[in-house]
Amino acid sequence: xxxxxxxxxxxxxxxxxxxxxxxxVLGAVVVxxxxxxxxxxxxxxLTQIPRDMGRAGGISxxxxxxxxxxxxxxxxxxxxxxxxxxxxxxxxxxxxxxxIIRFSxxxxxxxxxxxxxxxxxxxxxxxLKLRWNILSGALTMAFMILPTMIRTAExxxxxxxxxxxxxxxxxxxxxxQTIARAVFPSALRGIANGVILSVGRCIAxxxxxxxxxxxxLRMPASLLSPTRTMAVHFYMLAxxxxxxxxxxxxxxxxxxxxxxxxxxxxMLVNRFVGKKESR
Amino acid sequence: xxxxxxxxxxxxxxxxxxxxxxLCLEVPENKILALxxxxxxxITTALRALNRLYELTPGARAAGxxxxxxxxxxxxxxxxxxxxxxxxxxxxxxxxxxxxIIDNVTYGPRLQGSAKxxxxxxxxxxxxxxxxATLWDEVKDRLNTPAMSLSGGQxxxxxxxxxxxxxxxxxxxxxPCSGLDPISTAKIEDSLTKLKQEFTIVxxxxxxxxxxxxxxxxxxxxxxxxxxxxxxxxxxxxxxDERTSDYITGRFG
Amino acid sequence: xxxxxxxxxxxxFLALAISSVAALALITVFILVQGLPIIKSVGLIDFVFGMTxxxxxxxxxxxxxxxxxxxxxxxxxxxxxxxxxxxxIFLAEFAPAALRNVFRPAxxxxxxxxxxxxxxxxxxxxxxxxxxxxxxxxxxILAGSIILGIMILPTIISIAEVSLLALPRQYKEGALAxxxxxxxxxxxxxxxxxxxGIVAAVILGIGRAIGETMAVIMVLGNAxxxxxxxxxPVRTLTTNIGIEMGYAAGEHQQALxxxxxxxxxxxxxxxxxxxYITRGNKVNRxxxx
Numbered sequence: 170x171x172x173x174x175x176x177x178x179x180x181x182x183x184x185x186x187x188x189x190x191x192x193x194v195l196g197a198v199v200v201x202x203x204x205x206x207x208x209x210x211x212x213x214x215l216t217q218i219p220r221d222m223g224r225a226g227g228i229s230x231x232x233x234x235x236x237x238x239x240x241x242x243x244x245x246x247x248x249x250x251x252x253x254x255x256x257x258x259x260x261x262x263x264x265x266x267x268x269i270i271r272f273s274x275x276x277x278x279x280x281x282x283x284x285x286x287x288x289x290x291x292x293x294x295x296x297l298k299l300r301w302n303i304l305s306g307a308l309t310m311a312f313m314i315l316p317t318m319i320r321t322a323e324x325x326x327x328x329x330x331x332x333x334x335x336x337x338x339x340x341x342x343x344x345x346q347t348i349a350r351a352v353f354p355s356a357l358r359g360i361a362n363g364v365i366l367s368v369g370r371c372i373a374x375x376x377x378x379x380x381x382x383x384x385x386l387r388m389p390a391s392l393l394s395p396t397r398t399m400a401v402h403f404y405m406l407a408x409x410x411x412x413x414x415x416x417x418x419x420x421x422x423x424x425x426x427x428x429x430x431x432x433x434x435x436m437l438v439n440r441f442v443g444k445k446e447s448r
Numbered sequence: 449x450x451x452x453x454x455x456x457x458x459x460x461x462x463x464x465x466x467x468x469x470x471l472c473l474e475v476p477e478n479k480i481l482a483l484x485x486x487x488x489x490x491i492t493t494a495l496r497a498l499n500r501l502y503e504l505t506p507g508a509r510a511a512g513x514x515x516x517x518x519x520x521x522x523x524x525x526x527x528x529x530x531x532x533x534x535x536x537x538x539x540x541x542x543x544x545x546x547x548x549i550i551d552n553v554t555y556g557p558r559l560q561g562s563a564k565x566x567x568x569x570x571x572x573x574x575x576x577x578x579x580x581a582t583l584w585d586e587v588k589d590r591l592n593t594p595a596m597s598l599s600g601g602q603x604x605x606x607x608x609x610x611x612x613x614x615x616x617x618x619x620x621x622x623x624p625c626s627g628l629d630p631i632s633t634a635k636i637e638d639s640l641t642k643l644k645q646e647f648t649i650v651x652x653x654x655x656x657x658x659x660x661x662x663x664x665x666x667x668x669x670x671x672x673x674x675x676x677x678x679x680x681x682x683x684x685x686x687x688x689d690e691r692t693s694d695y696i697t698g699r700f701g
Numbered sequence: 702x703x704x705x706x707x708x709x710x711x712x713x714f715l716a717l718a719i720s721s722v723a724a725l726a727l728i729t730v731f732i733l734v735q736g737l738p739i740i741k742s743v744g745l746i747d748f749v750f751g752m753t754x755x756x757x758x759x760x761x762x763x764x765x766x767x768x769x770x771x772x773x774x775x776x777x778x779x780x781x782x783x784x785x786x787x788x789x790i791f792l793a794e795f796a797p798a799a800l801r802n803v804f805r806p807a808x809x810x811x812x813x814x815x816x817x818x819x820x821x822x823x824x825x826x827x828x829x830x831x832x833x834x835x836x837x838x839x840x841x842i843l844a845g846s847i848i849l850g851i852m853i854l855p856t857i858i859s860i861a862e863v864s865l866l867a868l869p870r871q872y873k874e875g876a877l878a879x880x881x882x883x884x885x886x887x888x889x890x891x892x893x894x895x896x897x898g899i900v901a902a903v904i905l906g907i908g909r910a911i912g913e914t915m916a917v918i919m920v921l922g923n924a925x926x927x928x929x930x931x932x933x934p935v936r937t938l939t940t941n942i943g944i945e946m947g948y949a950a951g952e953h954q955q956a957l958x959x960x961x962x963x964x965x966x967x968x969x970x971x972x973x974x975x976x977y978i979t980r981g982n983k984v985n986r987x988x989x990x
Contacts, residue, residue: 173882180884184795187787191858192804194851195811198822249724252717260714262506270718273725275976279905279968280728281912283942284961288728290946291735291954312724319721332543336607339501340556340614341533345710350555355546373815375915376943400815407821408919420818427813431806 199424206421209414215422219386223402224412228419230388234303234396235426237389238382239371241307242314246367249311250318251360257319258326259348271323278316282370285313286377294381304392306382313377314367321366325359326352358438365434369427375400399423452477452618452648453498453535456513460493460672463507467493468672471512475618480640480649482663482680484656486695490672491652492540495620498650499535500528516618533560536611540623540654542603544595549587550574552595552606556614573613581609582639601632608636618648626654637662656696660684668692732965736958748959754925756945756953763960765927769842769935770911772928773921776846777853777910782903784850785857789899792858793865794887812855820916823848828920837932840922846931848916853906860905864898865891897978904975908968914939938964 217227289309337347383395406416453475460468687693751762832839876886922934
């Protein structure tokens with residue numbers, strides 16, 4: 170009995186230590202970046218385009234490029250991803266075809282982003298002659314996030330209790346009405362999580378974007394302009410030793426951006442779902 | 449009087465397993481018919497055959513006739529959504545949808561695209577339905593709160609009100625009180641006896657006593673076969689079949 | 702009108718699903734078509750086990766990079782898995798609610814931080830530490846393992862925690878009611894019950910480690926040679942693509958796609974294993990009911 174309590178204590182210490190270690194290491198990354206980068210964030214840094222390869226000026230064009238590319242990629246992927254998920258979860262019975270779709274989605278979700286970059290580079294940039302621009306990058310990213318979006322949305326739809334569907338059908342609902350009014354609102358939280366995840370991946374992606382969207386520092390004029398996203402900009406500044414302070418500033422802004430997206434998305438979902446759902 | 453619904457030689461299968469065998473049964477209008485029998489006798493299946501809800505179950509299949517006002521509900525020209533509005537259903541566990549009380553009650557009527565109802569009309573409909581389900585007084589001040597915040601008994605009466613708001617002709621209740629306390633059960637049974645003046649009711653009670661309390665007629669099913677059917681008092685006093693009397697007196701099931 | 706809408710919505714969903722499948726098939730087929738010829742001409746064995754990578758001279762052997770990927774991934778697992786699983790146990794079982802509410806969003810945030818940021822941090826902190834205290838160039842398997850070990854933490858923690866939280870409460874209550882201590886209950890009841898979820902978490906974490914490119918480019922040194930120790934630099938399959946993609950052409954480009962195929966196959970095997978393990982468990986649970 171005594172031994173059991175001794176072990177209990179040891180286990181507690183080890184587990185607490187592991188958790189604190191995780192916090193400490195991860196905290197170190199974030200705190201260091203913010204410590205070095207926050208002082209760089211000024212109005213000029215946010216609103217001026219980079220000059221002299223990024224040694225001087227701000228990073229406004231990379232912010233715009235990042236947001237545009239992410240927006241387009243997610244806008245392309247959402248209808249296909251969520252539509253496919255609804256098809257898989259609601260419109261088909263389990264058969265060999267659904268299993269193949271699901272298996273390929275799950276496999277493709279784990280494929281390294283560099284492979285998507287390779288694909289996007291040869292397919293969109295070279296073969297379709299789209300050249301390096303926001304559109305090529307966004308299409309590549311849309312392909313990359315599609316499998317994740319299908320998977321997360323399908324899981325969310327399947328997690329909706331079957332009783333909701335039965336009730337809706339038993340009250341004379343058609344399939345579409347049942348999906349739109351009973352299933353979708355309940356699955357929204359999970360679907361939104363998948364979308365947030367995808368947005369985060371687009372913002373954070375470096376290799377695939379560099380290969381497809383280019384690395385131009387000009388302010389993009391249209392979707393056909395080449396651009397450099399913040400992550401790529403950070404990579405270039407840091408690894409080519411162009412400007413450490415500006416690299417830190419870009420990294421800090423990336424961290425803040427991802428944090429804000431998480432917070433805002435959670436708030437939006439809570440607001441929309443919270444009204445209809447008690448829990 | 450002509451029966452509201454007639455089940456004619458209904459055979460029912462789940463993939464390969466047969467669940468109902470040559471079931472013939474009449475559902476009298478403005479009466480309460482109770483389907484009784486031990487678990488696995490096909491009672492839920494029989495109820496779900498009456499509004500074609502079984503079609504949601506993969507592999508489920510029915511052969512034979514189910515007539516509603518003399519019209520086979522499996523006919524090609526029958527709209528299944530309209531059928532389900534005419535034959536409403538209450539499930540064994542309270543199943544409020546994750547929305548407000550008022551939205552739950554008006555869920556069915558709001559689906560009817562052709563007759564887009566005004567807010568006022570919907571509110572009136574909801575009040576009537578909630579009143580009939582004896583829930584109005586308890587919820588009239590918080591119609592916009594989530595339905596999940598109600599107690600189990602209130603949730604089940606809300607589900608009854610939700611069906612009533614469709615103004616159906618037949619109401620199917622599948623063990624509606626199985627998880628409820630005696631007081632909630634009494635409230636629901638009370639409202640049922642009032643509702644039968646306006647509606648035809650088929651109930652699968654969660655025990656024999658409930659059938660005795662509410663039903664005008666009972667049908668005893670065993671392993672997917674109808675054993676006997678008749679006026680509740682007669683079946684309970686003089687069951688013709690030994691198995692029926694064994695079941696009623698609690699020797700099995 | 703209603704019927705039309707019904708039909709239309711069904712058709713639209715079907716069309717979207719078909720397009721998605723076409724897109725998924727396109728990537729797969731495209732990579733295969735681009736990469737298979739070179740594997741065919743070099744020969745699968747020579748491609749996978751070849752020791753020399755000199756694409757400009759027509760030598761395409763990726764074995765050193767396979768070793769590099771395996772070494773770094775294993776290292777990442779050794780660094781990340783024990784800590785991650787312990788952290789998941791902490792969150793599911795020990796953490797006070799207040800701490801949990803800090804941890805969860807923090808881990809969510811950390812999963813979203815670009816890999817280049819982790820790589821850069823490793824370059825600034827981990828690499829010099831290794832160089833100064835352990836010798837070698839610092840850019841090494843060890844540095845890559847540590848950085849990747851950190852990067853896979855969010856994946857492992859969140860999935861393992863979910864599978865622990867998904868256990869029926871009765872498991873724990875039953876164990877405690879038998880007089881077990883909290884740790885005994887975790888060790889002998891909860892962990893075995895959540896085993897499949899935890900294994901899946903580990904496998905998915907490993908998948909992320911194999912696929913990571915930018916962070917490891919920065920800390921691995923990228924030498925195409927068989928490493929002699931964990932302090933030696935290596936190049937992985939992914940970094941090879943990342944480094945050479947920009948200027949590759951012809952057969953060289955095909956060889957990079959072929960590297961992609963190898964990655965593809967490895968990830969697919971890993972994912973199938975993870976799926977098989979989690980599915981098997983679901984079936985078992987179903988039976989227990």
